[in-house]
Amino acid sequence: MSNPLVNARIRAIPPTVPFVGPEALTRKTGHQFKARIGANESVFGPSPAAIAVMQNAAAQNWMYADPESFELRTAIARHLGFGADNVVIGEGIDGLLGLTLHIVLSPGETVVTSDGAYPTFNFHVAMHSGRLVKVPYRNDKEDLAALLDTAKREKARVLYVSNPDNPMGSWWPASEIERLMEGVPEDMLLILDEAYGDTAPEGTLPAVDVTRANVLRYRTFSKAYGLAGARVGYCFGPAQLIAEFEKVRNHYGINRVGQLGALAALQDQAYLKKAVADIARARGRIADIARANGLEPLASATNFVAIDCGRDSVYAKRILDGVLARDVFIRMPGVAPLSRCIRVSCGTDADLDRFAQALAASLANPSGA
Amino acid sequence: MSNPLVNARIRAIPPTVPFVGPEALTRKTGHQFKARIGANESVFGPSPAAIAVMQNAAAQNWMYADPESFELRTAIARHLGFGADNVVIGEGIDGLLGLTLHIVLSPGETVVTSDGAYPTFNFHVAMHSGRLVKVPYRNDKEDLAALLDTAKREKARVLYVSNPDNPMGSWWPASEIERLMEGVPEDMLLILDEAYGDTAPEGTLPAVDVTRANVLRYRTFSKAYGLAGARVGYCFGPAQLIAEFEKVRNHYGINRVGQLGALAALQDQAYLKKAVADIARARGRIADIARANGLEPLASATNFVAIDCGRDSVYAKRILDGVLARDVFIRMPGVAPLSRCIRVSCGTDADLDRFAQALAASLANPSGA
Numbered sequence: 121m122s123n124p125l126v127n128a129r130i131r132a133i134p135p136t137v138p139f140v141g142p143e144a145l146t147r148k149t150g151h152q153f154k155a156r157i158g159a160n161e162s163v164f165g166p167s168p169a170a171i172a173v174m175q176n177a178a179a180q181n182w183m184y185a186d187p188e189s190f191e192l193r194t195a196i197a198r199h200l201g202f203g204a205d206n207v208v209i210g211e212g213i214d215g216l217l218g219l220t221l222h223i224v225l226s227p228g229e230t231v232v233t234s235d236g237a238y239p240t241f242n243f244h245v246a247m248h249s250g251r252l253v254k255v256p257y258r259n260d261k262e263d264l265a266a267l268l269d270t271a272k273r274e275k276a277r278v279l280y281v282s283n284p285d286n287p288m289g290s291w292w293p294a295s296e297i298e299r300l301m302e303g304v305p306e307d308m309l310l311i312l313d314e315a316y317g318d319t320a321p322e323g324t325l326p327a328v329d330v331t332r333a334n335v336l337r338y339r340t341f342s343k344a345y346g347l348a349g350a351r352v353g354y355c356f357g358p359a360q361l362i363a364e365f366e367k368v369r370n371h372y373g374i375n376r377v378g379q380l381g382a383l384a385a386l387q388d389q390a391y392l393k394k395a396v397a398d399i400a401r402a403r404g405r406i407a408d409i410a411r412a413n414g415l416e417p418l419a420s421a422t423n424f425v426a427i428d429c430g431r432d433s434v435y436a437k438r439i440l441d442g443v444l445a446r447d448v449f450i451r452m453p454g455v456a457p458l459s460r461c462i463r464v465s466c467g468t469d470a471d472l473d474r475f476a477q478a479l480a481a482s483l484a485n486p487s488g489a
Numbered sequence: 490m491s492n493p494l495v496n497a498r499i500r501a502i503p504p505t506v507p508f509v510g511p512e513a514l515t516r517k518t519g520h521q522f523k524a525r526i527g528a529n530e531s532v533f534g535p536s537p538a539a540i541a542v543m544q545n546a547a548a549q550n551w552m553y554a555d556p557e558s559f560e561l562r563t564a565i566a567r568h569l570g571f572g573a574d575n576v577v578i579g580e581g582i583d584g585l586l587g588l589t590l591h592i593v594l595s596p597g598e599t600v601v602t603s604d605g606a607y608p609t610f611n612f613h614v615a616m617h618s619g620r621l622v623k624v625p626y627r628n629d630k631e632d633l634a635a636l637l638d639t640a641k642r643e644k645a646r647v648l649y650v651s652n653p654d655n656p657m658g659s660w661w662p663a664s665e666i667e668r669l670m671e672g673v674p675e676d677m678l679l680i681l682d683e684a685y686g687d688t689a690p691e692g693t694l695p696a697v698d699v700t701r702a703n704v705l706r707y708r709t710f711s712k713a714y715g716l717a718g719a720r721v722g723y724c725f726g727p728a729q730l731i732a733e734f735e736k737v738r739n740h741y742g743i744n745r746v747g748q749l750g751a752l753a754a755l756q757d758q759a760y761l762k763k764a765v766a767d768i769a770r771a772r773g774r775i776a777d778i779a780r781a782n783g784l785e786p787l788a789s790a791t792n793f794v795a796i797d798c799g800r801d802s803v804y805a806k807r808i809l810d811g812v813l814a815r816d817v818f819i820r821m822p823g824v825a826p827l828s829r830c831i832r833v834s835c836g837t838d839a840d841l842d843r844f845a846q847a848l849a850a851s852l853a854n855p856s857g858a
Binding site for chain 2: 123124125126127128129130133135136139141143144147156159161162163164165166171174175177178179180181182183184185186187188190211212214215218222223224225226240246247277306307309333334342346347348349350351360361363364366367368370371372373374375376377378381
């Protein structure tokens with residue numbers, strides 16, 4: 121039944137199946153997860169300095185955060201070597217992707233992305249009535265050449281690329297991304313999602329260059345910085361385009377505790393380095409667990425590992441369900457052929473011990489207890 | 490210079506002057522405010538139980554919050570006597586107002602509001618390319634009859650009313666709001682902003698009735714609950730319309746610490762009662778201070794008091810600037826004739842002592858030291 125109060129664009133969007141959280145799975149199934157390694161959060165947590173700042177900020181949470189996020193923007197700008205007017209803070213990269221499309225896209229215009237890449241980006245395209253064109257992954261990587269060719273041919277307004285990518289964890293060297301940047305026409309925006317940039321090998325992230333008029337890059341405190349709950353991401357690029365966010369963002373949308381925590385986390389680069397090392401070690405363990413069970417781990421530059429289960433998505437889903445039934449929260453890619461994999465976020469040793477047991481048991485008897 | 494990447498709708502929006510925060514004023518003027526009573530925050534803070542919950546949540550901030558906000562929605566639903574599917578959580582009422590317009594408004598459609606009412610609502614209308622029609626206040630209150638007449642005549646898609654209102658602090662009894670609800674045509678949405686409902690006299694808020702298909706009501710933890718920094722507001726109404734938010738909201742947009750803090754605050758109604766009493770007492774003191782200085786305080790149902798300075802906006806602005814120059818952060822309405830007033834949020838006794846001194850000094854010598 122259509123509601124006369126809902127406009128035609130929104131009526132045309134089918135009821136949404138959101139990214140189901142572990143809490144909803146628990147409510148649905150009754151399973152209390154004993155390992156939470158499905159949402160690419162960082163179990164290693166944020167810097168102790170950030171925790172202390174957030175604890176101290178709790179009693180001050182009667183105050184709005186600075187709506188200009190001045191200190192955080194200034195610190196990011198200094199960290200990356202540009203001006204504070206080259207960066208905007210948002211409620212995670214998700215929030216910023218939505219704002220970007222609001223600014224750039226007109227209804228019906230084309231957006232190109234990889235088939236099976238970040239579903240929340242596609243959700244935002246739908247919300248802004250874009251036409252989504254998807255390019256298959258190639259060898260489990262986003263296919264940069266085909267993405268650019270398709271975007272040009274389809275006269276796309278926006279091209280979305282993530283590097284490293286989610287859900288496969290693959291990555292391109294900076295030189296390939298720079299070549300892509302060079303090729304994007306000036307009336308097309310390249311959205312470069314670098315949510316997982318902090319965990320990537322050196323040489324993955326292109327040098328920061330905010331003079332490119334049609335490139336916006338997105339980073340977050342949700343992954344390696346261990347602050348997914350804080351909802352603080354940022355977007356940087358040319359000041360002229362960044363200024364447009366002022367017209368559409370929720371100026372008072374950033375929470376005070378998260379904003380202060382993110383600043384403290386940024387200022388503790390030593391902790392970040394340690395967290396990245398912990399993440400790398402956990403990636404290695406996940407890979408070992410996969411191999412020990414006869415499965416193939418994919419190389420990863422992120423805080424998760426995609427494990428090729430060797431058959432189709434039906435089979436992978438059975439393994440996934442078996443792992444979930446054993447109280448270990450993991451996820452899997454949604455689109456074939458990526459969906460032959462399960463996706464396991466880095467965990468503590470205890471988390472990965474549980475995962476190892478659950479995976480072996482699931483392979484032996486997927487249906488659970 | 491127009492950017493070819495920015496769509497025509499956003500290009501048409503003039504560069505925005507956001508609601509300037511006290512931090513920005515401090516950066517601009519060098520004044521360190523000694524009383525922060527300008528943003529209608531609650532200096533009385535949140536419940537100690539909520540503070541404890543938020544402190545404990547800091548170390549867990551590596552986890553996303555439940556994107557369905559299930560526990561908070563369930564608690565609100567129980568508190569107000571409807572179902573969890575009648576309520577959606579957002580990044581403050583601001584965030585929810587934007588989403589509402591995204592769902593309901595088509596570009597060029599008309600929105601009616603009061604001239605001088607909440608500027609951020611108007612900002613959202615601009616962002617969604619609405620046509621804004623403003624109705625003057627009448628006797629310092631939103632003019633319900635004129636608002637409805639205008640909305641009907643202009644075939645508005647949306648009518649915005651706040652009760653109690655900001656920036657004047659005035660209010661209508663529930664019976665008048667109910668009469669308004671009855672009169673709104675079925676293809677027009679009534680947005681009823683009740684941000685200040687918790688501090689209003691009994692009989693101000695209409696009974697909760699989620700069967701009205703074209704009424705959405707908005708409340709927040711930012712005001713009486715003392716959690717402005719948490720960015721948690723909610724919107725309730727008919728389930729069919731509430732469900733549309735799932736298509737457009739940032740599902741992972743709510744921060745974990747704030748979401749847990751809001752739940753704890755809701756569960757401490759005894760503290761809320763105490764905070765509301767503290768707010769009422771502070772309102773009385775602000776009124777006394779105004780009168781002692783020969784100015785007229787307006788009756789208020791909110792956590793602030795508008796003080797009529799007795800002349801025009803130029804005069805009120807001089808008094809405002811004099812108070813700011815004496816390190817007391819307050820604000821003033823932006824539109825005549827409301828802008829003959831200054832607006833003072835409830836403060837602690839120490840805050841109001843400072844305000845009393847600053848006001849007297851400003852009246853004697855507005856230009857400052």
